[in-house]
Amino acid sequence: MFESLSQKLQNITSKIRGSARVTDADIKAMMKEIRMALLEADVNYSVVKEFVADMSEKCKGADVMKSLTPGQQIVKIVHESLVELLGETSSKLTVSPSGFTVIMLYGLQGAGKTTTAAKLANILKKGGKRPLLLSLDVHRPAAAKQLEVLAQKVEVPSFIMPEEKDPIVIAKAGVERAKYLLCDTLLVDTAGRMTVDDEMMDELIKIGDFVKPHEKLLVVDAMIGQEAVAVAQSFEERIGLDGFIMTKLDGDARGGAALSIRKMTGKPIKYICVGEKIDNIEEFYPNRMADRILGMGDVLSLIEKAQQTIDEEEAAKSVERMLSSTFNMDDLLAQFEQLKKMGSMKDVLGMIPGAKGKIKEEDIDDKVIDINMAIIRSMTKKERRVPNILNASRRKRIAAGSGTTVQQVNKLVQQYEQTAEMMKKFSKMTKGGKKGFGKFPGMGKMGGLGGLGGLGGFGGLGGKNSPFK
Numbered sequence: 259m260f261e262s263l264s265q266k267l268q269n270i271t272s273k274i275r276g277s278a279r280v281t282d283a284d285i286k287a288m289m290k291e292i293r294m295a296l297l298e299a300d301v302n303y304s305v306v307k308e309f310v311a312d313m314s315e316k317c318k319g320a321d322v323m324k325s326l327t328p329g330q331q332i333v334k335i336v337h338e339s340l341v342e343l344l345g346e347t348s349s350k351l352t353v354s355p356s357g358f359t360v361i362m363l364y365g366l367q368g369a370g371k372t373t374t375a376a377k378l379a380n381i382l383k384k385g386g387k388r389p390l391l392l393s394l395d396v397h398r399p400a401a402a403k404q405l406e407v408l409a410q411k412v413e414v415p416s417f418i419m420p421e422e423k424d425p426i427v428i429a430k431a432g433v434e435r436a437k438y439l440l441c442d443t444l445l446v447d448t449a450g451r452m453t454v455d456d457e458m459m460d461e462l463i464k465i466g467d468f469v470k471p472h473e474k475l476l477v478v479d480a481m482i483g484q485e486a487v488a489v490a491q492s493f494e495e496r497i498g499l500d501g502f503i504m505t506k507l508d509g510d511a512r513g514g515a516a517l518s519i520r521k522m523t524g525k526p527i528k529y530i531c532v533g534e535k536i537d538n539i540e541e542f543y544p545n546r547m548a549d550r551i552l553g554m555g556d557v558l559s560l561i562e563k564a565q566q567t568i569d570e571e572e573a574a575k576s577v578e579r580m581l582s583s584t585f586n587m588d589d590l591l592a593q594f595e596q597l598k599k600m601g602s603m604k605d606v607l608g609m610i611p612g613a614k615g616k617i618k619e620e621d622i623d624d625k626v627i628d629i630n631m632a633i634i635r636s637m638t639k640k641e642r643r644v645p646n647i648l649n650a651s652r653r654k655r656i657a658a659g660s661g662t663t664v665q666q667v668n669k670l671v672q673q674y675e676q677t678a679e680m681m682k683k684f685s686k687m688t689k690g691g692k693k694g695f696g697k698f699p700g701m702g703k704m705g706g707l708g709g710l711g712g713l714g715g716f717g718g719l720g721g722k723n724s725p726f727k
């Protein structure tokens with residue numbers, strides 16, 4: 259996400275970050291570079307122009323040159339300006355005081371409406387709500403079926419009428435079903451077309467008049483670049499939106515649409531989607547996004563993800579064991595399980611500051627976790643508890659039992675030893691100085707992240723490259 263822009267901005271700002279002396283000409287040169295980087299990332303021209311002018315003004319106003327750390331001061335201004343551009347505060351979904359909230363998704367065909375509807379239903383469900391997914395896509399009967407399948411996957415009720423051609427008839431029945439099932443949120447998936455057209459808008463307005471959405475969200479595909487901004491503007495004009503959900507930011511989208519859309523429409527981005535899987539969705543926080551773009555990592559998003567997916571009790575147990583230095587194979591297995599729940603390793607590692615670039619692609623093969631889990635599961639209870647009894651013949655038996663090789667078993671044992679060693683260090687550290695978990699302030703506060711210690715045992719990450727040392 260934003261990789262190329264992020265890289266460029268990091269290069270530009272790192273040049274100035276440490277500077278004790280910054281001249282007017284330095285700032286000018288830097289602004290020119292930022293301008294180029296943004297344009298290359300496909301940010302709207304007028305947005306770039308205003309953004310850079312604004313930043314230059316702020317640099318002057320802050321009297322950067324006279325400050326003690328002019329380089330840092332400038333980076334701070336760039337960061338603040340980015341946050342402002344992205345929308346300053348995060349935008350929560352509206353909840354109707356009536357106890358029945360209607361959220362309607364709009365967008366072109368293929369933007370990701372149906373997928374996103376299921377992702378939102380999953381989030382709402384996890385937040386204790388009772389959503390119902392309603393498909394009003396009357397043009398493609400397969401779309402209704404697609405929604406039904408996704409609804410079953412996230413275990414929320416859905417309502418579809420694939421044969422019915424009048425969306426209002428379906429909407430009416432859908433609302434009744436939702437109320438009958440005592441649902442408190444209706445998520446309405448609508449039909450899109452290849453391009454914006456009047457017929458589509460008229461149909462959407464008609465549906466809107468009937469279901470009266472509290473939240474009108476446009477799902478936009480970031481991959482279509484500036485075109486996304488044009489689409490957003492036409493929907494905003496005809497429908498009047500409450501916000502956006504940007505999808506496919508995991509692809510090779512340069513990010514320009516995400517950076518332009520707020521400024522060009524005045525409406526906030528509420529969620530971003532970074533993959534096809536149900537949990538590839540994140541609440542949008544301008545501040546954190548700016549951190550990410552400028553390479554400050556996104557520890558907060560990571561912690562949140564960990565909190566959502568890691569079993570608290572399991573995590574507390576493993577932290578406890580870590581600290582009492584009796585970390586064994588069962589703990590390692592539990593950590594692998596939790597890591598798997600968090601999603602792909604690549605996504606997780608992308609959020610750790612400093613981890614990017616330091617870890618080789620081949621080291622973040624998710625399959626390695628599966629192999630390692632299979633190996634541990636082939637161990638006896640005793641072997642798991644007291645791994646140092648794992649002699650050659652036991653390793654051979656385990657390899658045969660798990661369908662792996664002795665080399666793979668050896669590698670896992672080695673990783674276990676490295677992780678256990680690391681845990682011992684943590685244990686000393688926390689007993690001694692209460693410094694939290696080393697480099698990551700705040701992680702110590704959060705028991706859940708204890709589970710991440712397992713990263714040390716994962717696919718060679720426990721070696722020199724471990725971000726957790």
Ligand SMILES: Nc1nc2c(ncn2[C@@H]2O[C@H](COP(=O)(O)OP(=O)(O)O)[C@@H](O)[C@H]2O)c(=O)[nH]1
Pocket residue numbers: 365366367368369370371372373374450505506507508509531532533534538
């Ligand atoms: N890579 C990626 N693919 C996505 C994302 N969101 C949706 N898709 C895919 O985009 C395609 C179209 O999605 P769909 O929900 O059917 O779009 P709709 O026509 O607007 O309902 C599907 O193949 C989805 O799996 C995303 O955030 N990232």
Ligand SMILES: [Mg+2]
Pocket residue numbers: 371372373395401447448
């Ligand atoms: Mg659809």
